[in-house]
Amino acid sequence: MAIENPPTQGAARKGDRIFLGLSRGSGIALLVIMAAIAVFLTWRAALAISADEGNFLTTFEWDANGDPPVFGIAVLAFGTVVSSIIAMVLAVPVAVGIALFISHYAPRKMATTLGYVVDLLAAVPSIVYGLWGALFLVPHLTGLYEWLDQFLGWTGLFAYEGGAARSLFTVGILLAIMILPIVTNVSREVFRQAPKMHEEAALALGATRWEVIRISVLPFGRSGVISASMLGLGRALGETMAVATVLSPSFLISASLLDPGGGTFAQNIAAGFKEAGSMGRDALIASGLVLFVITLLVNGAARLIIARRKEYSGANA
Amino acid sequence: MKLQRTNRLRAAAVGALAVSGALVLSACGSDNNSGGSGGESTSKAASNIKCGEDANLLASGSSAQKNAMDIWTQTYQSACSGTQINYKPTGSGAGIQEFLQGKTAFAGSDSALKPEEVAQSKKVCKSGQGIDLPMVGGPVAVTYNVSGVDDLVLDAETLGKIFDSEITKWNDPEIKKLNPDAKLPGTKIQAFHRSDESGTTDNFTKYLNSAAPSAWKHEPAKAWAGKGGQGADGSSGIATNVKQNDGAIGYVELSYATGNDLNSVKLDTGASEPVEATTDNASKAIADAKVTGKGKDLALELNYKTKTEGAYPIVLVTYEIACDKGNKKDSLDAMKSFLTYTASEDGQKALGDKGYAPIPDEIIAKVRTTIDSLS
Numbered sequence: 001m002a003i004e005n006p007p008t009q010g011a012a013r014k015g016d017r018i019f020l021g022l023s024r025g026s027g028i029a030l031l032v033i034m035a036a037i038a039v040f041l042t043w044r045a046a047l048a049i050s051a052d053e054g055n056f057l058t059t060f061e062w063d064a065n066g067d068p069p070v071f072g073i074a075v076l077a078f079g080t081v082v083s084s085i086i087a088m089v090l091a092v093p094v095a096v097g098i099a100l101f102i103s104h105y106a107p108r109k110m111a112t113t114l115g116y117v118v119d120l121l122a123a124v125p126s127i128v129y130g131l132w133g134a135l136f137l138v139p140h141l142t143g144l145y146e147w148l149d150q151f152l153g154w155t156g157l158f159a160y161e162g163g164a165a166r167s168l169f170t171v172g173i174l175l176a177i178m179i180l181p182i183v184t185n186v187s188r189e190v191f192r193q194a195p196k197m198h199e200e201a202a203l204a205l206g207a208t209r210w211e212v213i214r215i216s217v218l219p220f221g222r223s224g225v226i227s228a229s230m231l232g233l234g235r236a237l238g239e240t241m242a243v244a245t246v247l248s249p250s251f252l253i254s255a256s257l258l259d260p261g262g263g264t265f266a267q268n269i270a271a272g273f274k275e276a277g278s279m280g281r282d283a284l285i286a287s288g289l290v291l292f293v294i295t296l297l298v299n300g301a302a303r304l305i306i307a308r309r310k311e312y313s314g315a316n317a
Numbered sequence: 318m319k320l321q322r323t324n325r326l327r328a329a330a331v332g333a334l335a336v337s338g339a340l341v342l343s344a345c346g347s348d349n350n351s352g353g354s355g356g357e358s359t360s361k362a363a364s365n366i367k368c369g370e371d372a373n374l375l376a377s378g379s380s381a382q383k384n385a386m387d388i389w390t391q392t393y394q395s396a397c398s399g400t401q402i403n404y405k406p407t408g409s410g411a412g413i414q415e416f417l418q419g420k421t422a423f424a425g426s427d428s429a430l431k432p433e434e435v436a437q438s439k440k441v442c443k444s445g446q447g448i449d450l451p452m453v454g455g456p457v458a459v460t461y462n463v464s465g466v467d468d469l470v471l472d473a474e475t476l477g478k479i480f481d482s483e484i485t486k487w488n489d490p491e492i493k494k495l496n497p498d499a500k501l502p503g504t505k506i507q508a509f510h511r512s513d514e515s516g517t518t519d520n521f522t523k524y525l526n527s528a529a530p531s532a533w534k535h536e537p538a539k540a541w542a543g544k545g546g547q548g549a550d551g552s553s554g555i556a557t558n559v560k561q562n563d564g565a566i567g568y569v570e571l572s573y574a575t576g577n578d579l580n581s582v583k584l585d586t587g588a589s590e591p592v593e594a595t596t597d598n599a600s601k602a603i604a605d606a607k608v609t610g611k612g613k614d615l616a617l618e619l620n621y622k623t624k625t626e627g628a629y630p631i632v633l634v635t636y637e638i639a640c641d642k643g644n645k646k647d648s649l650d651a652m653k654s655f656l657t658y659t660a661s662e663d664g665q666k667a668l669g670d671k672g673y674a675p676i677p678d679e680i681i682a683k684v685r686t687t688i689d690s691l692s
Contacts (some may be wrong), residue, residue, distance in 0.1 A: 063540065139561055162509050164562050166547055177592025245554065248547035249512045260547045271550065275514035277538045
């Protein structure tokens with residue numbers, strides 16, 4: 001009865017309508033903002049790309065203020081992707097380890113403290129990471145570089161010729177530290193939500209702690225860890241100041257990860273923007289568009305992976 | 318859980334605030350100290366300033382001018398409190414863009430307007446066009462860090478080869494020839510250049526290209542064109558890296574070299590003695606420049622091959638860019654008054670101890686007449 005004719009019907013309808021309007025408005029606002037960014041990037045980029053005398057995708061040069069303008073994004077795309085991959089390879093296993101330790105191994109007090117430290121890591125601004133990287137990390141990596149050269153130099157990937165360690169590899173290490181907190185935090189929340197029943201069932205079957213984690217927690221958390229990694233990857237792809245401070249950029253692709261050189265989209269925009277003329281600015285915006293597209297592709301891929309495993313609906317929402 | 322987390326974040330934020338607050342405070346403190354020494358001369362100089370109509374004067378551009386602008390603004394505003402001057406060191410390119418869009422009264426730039434920029438300026442200047450007024454100069458020092466060497470002489474030829482990775486060891490015979498008495502080690506040379514586009518790079522490569530065309534074949538540009546070496550962000554980035562690495566060499570504005578206690582190369586220009594990078598020596602080189610701008614435009618062409626005794630040829634001249642006619646009415650008077658002060662003897666003298674070189678008399682006299690005629 002109450003459902004058919006509730007006394008507060010009028011108010012409820014009004015509230016419903018307002019809330020519907022607000023939430024629909026937020027959704028639309030998001031789409032409008034994204035569309036506005038995409039239109040702006042595409043429009044300015046089209047101007048630049050049509051004036052480009054080089055091949056926008058394959059030229060190893062960036063002389064957008066020159067006459068005629070010659071520029072290409074090959075080096076930037078390579079550097080952005082490679083440094084982000086290095087960061088992911090280094091950060092994700094460690095982040096999953098920290099998350100599991102906090103959610104399943106550590107005593108309560110220690111877990112709280114550790115969680116606090118991880119949050120603190122997230123609160124450090126990227127320029128501070130950059131300064132730390134340039135003043136502390138770079139001079140202290142020379143030893144590691146020499147070691148890598150000695151044992152892995154034959155692969156060509158880790159050949160080192162001396163000099164300051166300001167390469168894509170160092171950038172990858174720094175980015176790994178920067179994305180650690182976000183990957184850890186999201187993974188930790190996911191692992192915490194692993195159904196207690198599954199864990200207890202596994203324990204009842206005589207599983208050890210590691211086996212419990214392997215058969216009940218990790219499969220449940222897999223898609224969550226993937227979306228956590230994608231959030232981290234997003235940050236790594238777009239990181240600007242820290243990269244600009246640490247990397248020694250150049251428009252060359254080197255076979256060795258330890259050679260100074262290369263560049264990333266965001267770093268190149270930061271470095272070129274201040275002195276850019278109107279063509280230079282449009283060219284930088286065109287490179288921003290490529291980064292936008294790469295990020296979209298990465299997110300799309302992550303969605304696909306997650307969609308294939310629907311057990312954890314939270315990541316799909 | 319959620320609640321707890323926000324609390325933690327809040328605690329972190331409070332901590333970060335406290336730290337940054339302390340940094341800001343200490344930064345202000347040091348600023349005041351350095352300004353304090355010039356306090357007396359400031360008030361004396363201020364008495365000679367003729368104030369314009371009260372206005373809000375917006376300008377932006379070259380970051381190489383920032384320190385000079387800070388000093389000028391401080392002195393000027395202590396005399397003319399009705400005028401607010403706001404100079405944003407956004408970089409020369411961005412400054413010119415803002416000027417051309419009519420957002421600012423004048424721009425600061427490390428290089429003169431290009432022909433197409435002059436054409437664009439006719440839109441914002443209506444009846445006139447944009448002109449270059451040389452206002453500050455400064456030596457670009459080549460700093461190095463080689464253990465056991467604190468007196469190093471190089472010439473344009475060797476500099477070009479070093480920065481283009483053709484000379485790779487410090488004990489190279491070409492360097493030895495210029496430094497017969499120095500104990501040069503066999504360390505690898507690490508040449509540092511600016512990774513961001515910069516007027517400093519533009520001027521440094523103009524020097525290399527003009528004084529040693531056979532060793533430096535790249536076109537001068539704001540973006541680095543040389544082979545090899547390492548890039549670093551900003552003058553401070555280069556200074557830090559030169560300091561950190563044995564065998565390093567890099568080019569920075571003089572104030573960064575002295576501020577970081579770095580050794581600077583003496584240049585063998587062909588004069589009887591190698592020339593040190595000092596403000597006086599830079600002024601001597603600027604005095605050798607020709608005015609190439611047409612009409613009221615005072616764009617300079619430096620003589621990088623100068624052999625004048627004591628003239629240090631790697632210099633940067635930065636300009637103020639305004640309209641010759643058709644400046645914004647509401648800020649014209651204030652702008653003329655401010656620029657008259659910066660070009661005055663007091664204005665030029667105020668910069669000596671900050672690593673800037675005053676513009677020599679003959680040229681600055683023309684600048685003063687031109688400022689007077691702005692409308």
